[in-house]
Amino acid sequence: MSRAGLDLARAGAGAYTDNPNVRAVMVGGSVARGCADEFSDVEIGVFWLTPPSDRERMEAVSRMGGEVWKFEPFRNGRAGEHVGILEAVVGSKRFQGTAMVSPIHLLVEAAEERIGALIDGLDTASHNYEIATAVHYGVPLYGDALIEGWKKRAGAFPTRLAVKLVQENLWLGPWFNWTGYGKRVDHLVVARHLVWMQQGIVSILAALNREYLPSLEYKWVRWFIDRLRIKPADCAVRLKATFGKGDLSEAACELVELGMEVIDLVEDHLPEVNEMSLFEAHPGVDTS
16 A cells, blocks of 8 residues: 555645645655555645645646545645545556545645744644654655755754653653542543553653654554664553453553553663753653
């Protein structure tokens, strides 16, 4: 799927590159990372100098031979749509079957501001993190120099950013309440805490390795953890096993153990977490 998706993205990019208002196009998501499967859509990032009109966007969809499934208005420098492609010819190869292409439109100015806000301003708001992630993993299809420059900026991943992201996730839920909820048999609350703990563990490991999460929805976790250098032994297997436990209290206990191993890794590899306070909501958070 990744190779076919990349071919489809290249063909789709041609619907935009003849517009002088378009400065760059890239493919992102699982297609760019090389791990797409039959359930994956094809995410195309289109970067505009000035806001595109609805007509420009619809004409591009028409040139793709697509059908609009969802169309978002352009607001705050961003818009997107979901497009269904039933048939496409790329080079001499014919693609048949339903594929979803998801163009995401962003102003060049907005992309640069958001990457700068994350890297220089340590503003970890999701819209800043998402564009840095997309650029970091993205494959340029047009305007390569512009996208490569953004890649270099996002790839800097300064120590202070890593520290702040770790501090924001060191709570690991509030995992310390799991015992009481387990005794009450509040299984929905325990299950929610298990999810929070896993998300915190994955987020900390991402920052510790100076890597971007591939998805803020925490998709592709196994793929992501497998590529990390700093992590507990059998980390991905242990995370997956959490929800295979019949006893959620037992699962919580094992996940707390994994979380403590992650905290030990923070102390070993990012001691600055205990030397500076960057998480304003809880300025006293550290590994102690």
